[in-house]
Amino acid sequence: QAQLMESGGGSVRAGGSLRLSCPASAYRDSWKCMGWFRQAPGKEREGVAAIDNGAKTTYVDSVQGRFTVSKDSAKKILYLDMNSLKPEDTARYYCAGGMNYGLGCRLRVSEYHDWGPGTQVTVSS
Numbered sequence: 001q002a003q004l005m006e007s008g009g010g011s012v013r014a015g016g017s018l019r020l021s022c023p024a025s026a027y028r029d030s031w032k033c034m035g036w037f038r039q040a041p042g043k044e045r046e047g048v049a050a051i052d053n054g055a056k057t058t059y060v061d062s063v064q065g066r067f068t069v070s071k072d073s074a075k076k077i078l079y080l081d082m083n084s085l086k087p088e089d090t091a092r093y094y095c096a097g098g099m100n101y102g103l104g105c106r107l108r109v110s111e112y113h114d115w116g117p118g119t120q121v122t123v124s125s
Helices: none
Strands: 010-013 018-023 034-038 046-052 058-059 067-072 076-082 091-098 112-115 121-122
Touching: 018 034, 018 091, 018 121, 034 067, 034 076, 034 112, 046 067, 046 076, 058 067, 058 112
Parallel strands: 010 121
Antiparallel strands: 018 076, 034 046, 034 091, 046 058, 067 076, 091 112, 091 121
16 A cells, blocks of 8 residues: 655754655555645645656745755655745645646645645744
8 A cells, every 4th residue: 555654844943944755655656746735733734836747846836946846756755845944834744646637736635635644844933
């Protein structure tokens, strides 16, 4: 059974950097999109970044230019490099595998069907 497991979260000061990793225990053919999402207390889960099988990337506006999503397909690892972190980036971060409906990899929670348990990122001012 394919499983995703995030790591790399932690506590940093504003302006700092973190690298999140998400290795897959196995790979699903249905994972045409791999994405990173986050959820802060009291807020809905939101899409942060996604990457398709051709390495085309998508980002939410709030992280554009600061975060970079990438993957090592041979090692089955998804990454999220986060730079210039802000307190508003504080959330639990999840990686997910999902479908590509022909419109590119979108940041819609409903289009991802396999999720990791998440890793906490806390940014202090």
